Amino acid sequence: MFLIALTSSAELIYQFEDQQQEDRFYRLINETRCPKCTSGSIASSNAPVSRDLKQKIYELILAGTSDEEIKNYISERFGASSSYKPAVKGMNYFLWFGPFIFLSLIILIFYFNKRV
Amino acid sequence: MSFLARIFLILLPVLIFIFYGKVLLIDDKKSNDYFEPKEFPVFQLNNFDGIPTNLDIISGVKLLNVWASWCITCLVEHPFLSKLAESQIEIIGLNYKDDKTKALDWLKRHGNPYTSLIYDPRGDLAFDLGVTGAPETFLIVDQKIVGHIQGELNEDKWKSTFLPIIQNSQKELN
Numbered sequence: 001m002f003l004i005a006l007t008s009s010a011e012l013i014y015q016f017e018d019q020q021q022e023d024r025f026y027r028l029i030n031e032t033r034c035p036k037c038t039s040g041s042i043a044s045s046n047a048p049v050s051r052d053l054k055q056k057i058y059e060l061i062l063a064g065t066s067d068e069e070i071k072n073y074i075s076e077r078f079g080a081s082s083s084y085k086p087a088v089k090g091m092n093y094f095l096w097f098g099p100f101i102f103l104s105l106i107i108l109i110f111y112f113n114k115r116v
Numbered sequence: 117m118s119f120l121a122r123i124f125l126i127l128l129p130v131l132i133f134i135f136y137g138k139v140l141l142i143d144d145k146k147s148n149d150y151f152e153p154k155e156f157p158v159f160q161l162n163n164f165d166g167i168p169t170n171l172d173i174i175s176g177v178k179l180l181n182v183w184a185s186w187c188i189t190c191l192v193e194h195p196f197l198s199k200l201a202e203s204q205i206e207i208i209g210l211n212y213k214d215d216k217t218k219a220l221d222w223l224k225r226h227g228n229p230y231t232s233l234i235y236d237p238r239g240d241l242a243f244d245l246g247v248t249g250a251p252e253t254f255l256i257v258d259q260k261i262v263g264h265i266q267g268e269l270n271e272d273k274w275k276s277t278f279l280p281i282i283q284n285s286q287k288e289l290n
């Protein structure tokens with residue numbers, strides 16, 4: 001019941017020109033970390049700073065800003081850890097592929113160990 | 117081969133642990149002590165008298181303290197800010213999402229440690245600074261933000277975080 005009330009009030013506040021903008025908005029607020037919380041996106045947070053962030057993302061979307069520009073805009077202010085989906089570049093390659101590299105290393109070692 | 121592989125297999129978890137431990141420790145250090153210097157954002161705000169403030173007030177070594185009359189922790193750190201002000205540290209007060217009369221009342225009642233004040237009722241400058249709530253304090257050296265403390269500023273954090281940065285910047289000048 002509480003959730004229904006929350007979503008309906010959010011829809012009242014944020015009005016978009018088309019469905020695409022709305023989808024982008026909900027994707028972005030789910031990918032942005034709430035800076036005031038231990039863990040969680042700004043979509044799930046009602047902290048004042050999260051409300052400001054949502055409002056800003058809403059305004060930027062209406063102004064025709066791209067997703068990448070919005071993400072950069074937020075990380076410039078709230079740091080690289082503000083995104084739950086960091087860009088695949090630079091040091092982040094390690095973040096994205098590190099576990100797979102280690103996993104394949106372990107599998108390789110097991111494989112060779114068995115053969116010898 | 118088998119022997120070497122076995123040793124490596126045993127050492128691998130240790131290596132992974134050291135690697136990620138190192139990365140995490142560096143990250144931890146970053147969030148506490150290390151701060152990537154950045155330019156002070158451009159802003160257009162007034163002080164409480166309605167006079168526009170400009171970038172001139174952030175030259176030299178300054179603190180910028182984000183505060184509000186509704187903020188309880190601001191009251192906790194207030195004595196320490198007053199102490200800093202007495203020892204000739206210049207502190208700019210960024211009044212955050214506050215009511216003008218309440219803010220002025222607060223300063224009258226508890227004392228004013230600030231050399232200049234910026235009135236930011238909507239939190240515009242605070243947003244550009246990446247403020248997540250009051251109180252927060254920024255260290256500014258020559259119009260660049262070089263340090264950031266979230267939450268209460270106290271003697272410990274001052275000594276461990278801001279003082280080394282100030283001393284470093286003065287060394288560079290000499």
